[in-house]
Amino acid sequence: MTKRHVSKRVEGLDFARALAMFGMLVVNFGVITGADGNGPTWLIWVQSLFQGRASAIFVILAGIGIALMTAKARTTESQILIKKNNRNLRKRSLFLFVLGMILYAVGWSGDILHYYGVYMLIASFFFVSSNKTIILLTSVVLVTAQTFQIIFNYMAGWDPEQFLLEYLDFWTVEGFLRNLFFNGYHPVLPWICFFFIGLILGRLDLTNDTVRKKLLIAGFSITVLTKIMSEILMNVTTKSVLDADSAWFLFETGPIPPNVFYIVSNTATALIVIVGSIYVTERFAENGLIRAMIHTGQLTLTHYVSHVFIGIGILIVLNRLEHQTIAFSLLFSCLFFVGSMLFSVLWRRKYNRGPIEIIMRKVTK
Known part of the structure; x- marks a missing residue:
């Protein structure tokens, strides 16, 4: 692979962040309002499209962002730049970890930022490593995580009456570490794999049409093949080796548990x-809606925090935190996202970064 340093911002990545943000709103507001499964089959299917996928895209994009940010240090092998990047990454990881813990403390148990901070801390040790090293590390993490899921009790710590809603011993050392590394919403094992994959993708020339076509073909092919293999293995093993629950646990492509099939x-x-987002932004770069999406993607940290304080706050005022329909949660997600887009467009007229992004930059200098 040719070494390079990319200075020009790839706006398609911002567009993809906006899409991922919308997906997270759909998933999170669905959980918050108690709407999961409460609606017609086709709406349940629509909501399921975002389950686990939006967050995964976010983490991969984070890895790409780190690869682009540290490209000069990696290609020049300058120890001064490497140390500077290390320091910046670790400061940002601490900022995100603390911010995430604050969100968790005020009641947002679905937080991803404190996990995100740990991913970034780990990545700070490997951003100059070779692709082979990162691929090997990713494989080891993936196999280790799958093994742990088989050996240990994946339900440990979760309230059996409210699985994925309440983690009983989160504020203990054992419970916190178990949640963080093993069976929380986005456990380091194996979610750090998404971050490592992003580090590799960020080293590719995403402006090169040949590279993008290969990635797109790979994406479609692996998606189809993984789904076919998942179905075959579940059908075959339930007839001879495993019960239905065990087969689902090992081979389903859903996010709980995050097994090998889910990650792939x-x-x-x-x-x-x-890749689709990059194509869209290049072709329709001057379209007003596309520009609004790009600006929204550039402020995703701000929007993530606002969906907890403002979004949930609005739901509390409306008394809509329980027993709502999927139709309501989807409508609310769409309206909140439109509001976020409007704010982004207005804010970007004066500032290059969002409010929380500005704070993070100042704190982590």
Whole structure:
């Protein structure tokens, strides 16, 4: 692979972040309002399209962003730049970790930022490593995570009456570490794999049409093959070796648990979304809606925090936190996203970064 340093911003990545943000709103507001499964079959299917995928795209994009940010240090092998990037990454990781813990403390148990901070901390040790090293590390993490899911009790810590809603011992050392690394919403094992994959993708020339076509073909092919293999293995093993629950646990492509099939399948769909986003922004770069989406993607940290404080705050005022329909949660997600887009457009007229992004930059200098 040719070494390079990319200085020009790839706006398609911002567009993909906006799409991922919308997906997270759909998933999170669905959980918050108690709407999961409460609606017609086709709406349940629509909501399921975003389950686990939006967050995975976010983390892969984060890895790409880190690869682009550290490209000069990596290609020049300058120890001064490497140390500077290390320091910046670790400061940002601490900022995100603390911010995420604040969100968790005020009641947002679905937080991803504190996990995100740990991913970034780990990545700070490997951003100059070779692709082979990162691929090997990703494989080891993936196999280790799958092994742990088989050996240990994946339900440990979760309230059996409210699985994925309440983690009983989160604020203990054992419970916190178990949640962080093993069975939380976005556990380091194996979610760090998405970040590592992003580090590799960020080293590719995403402006090169040949590279993008290969990624797109790979994305579609792996998505289809993984789904076919998942179905075959579940059908075959339930007839001879495993019960239905065990087969689902091992071979389903959904996010709970995040097994090998989930990581591979969602990496593939992320490739489709990311490459597709780059194509869209290049072709319709001056379209007003596309520009608004790009600006929204540039402020995703701000929007993530606002969806907790403002979004949930509005739901509390409306008394809509329980027993809502999927139709309501989807409508609310769409309206909140439109509001976020409007704010982004207005804010970007004066500032290059969002409010929380500005704070993070100042704190982590």
